[in-house]
Amino acid sequence: MSTEPLEPAPAPPPTRHGPAAATVLAGALLVLVGVGWLLDANGVAVPWRAVLPAALVAVGLATMAGAVRGRQHGLMALGLALTIVLAVAVATDWDLEPTVAGGVGERVREPVTTADLREYRLAVGTLTVDLGGLQVPEGTTVVRARVGIGELVARAPAGVALRVDGRAGVGQVRALDRDENGLGNRLDARTDDFDTATRRLVLELRAGIGEVRVERP
């Protein structure tokens, strides 16, 4: 009768007393994004452009911390998704605000007094902001308009010093005899008398994908 030496039993897997910190962080981030989304849907201004990068930094730290426990597939996927969203936001000049709120179609707005002015928005379509009849008071008057996808046309009044801050993520910006084409366009132009004029009009115009155009009489 022969006896064989017993092989040592394999070591039991380490007991986990709770979820990994990385898992907790990922869950907390999802909850925070969901809460922010709900607040946003209810009209609360959520600074997504600062929140999402901060979340990406947190995901990165958690991924690095979790690297000692093995590969962090979930966190890497989450970090990659956040990176792609933020990169697209930068490339298309999309500031992650809810442009969907502006609706779809063709809109013409013709404010006459500064009391009529507000931030004009359109998700998809053509938005014309006709300022030809606007009574521009002394000082600086700012008009903001934004189109997600489509065309944004601003008609400036005559005899008013003008500055245009136009941006288009993908497309074209045309104003004051200048023209910018391509990706991530920014055009900042002003009339010669802008710095010395008593009545100044500043147009802040944004298009995610499409054209921004300023017309003057």
Added chain:
Amino acid sequence: MNQRLDRLSLVAGLVFVVAGIVFLLDALEVWQLRGDYLVPLALIVLGVAVVATGWPARDRRS
């Protein structure tokens, strides 16, 4: 503890931290990140990640 460091997770985490800081600076308008910076930046990050993950691991047993 006999746990092995996963270098891909480490490098990916580092990339996310750096990218997050860059996007945060852009959001806070400290540094304006232009759309045409993205492709060269992505190439640089990809290259660093490839080099970092391909670097031979130091044998700690010797």
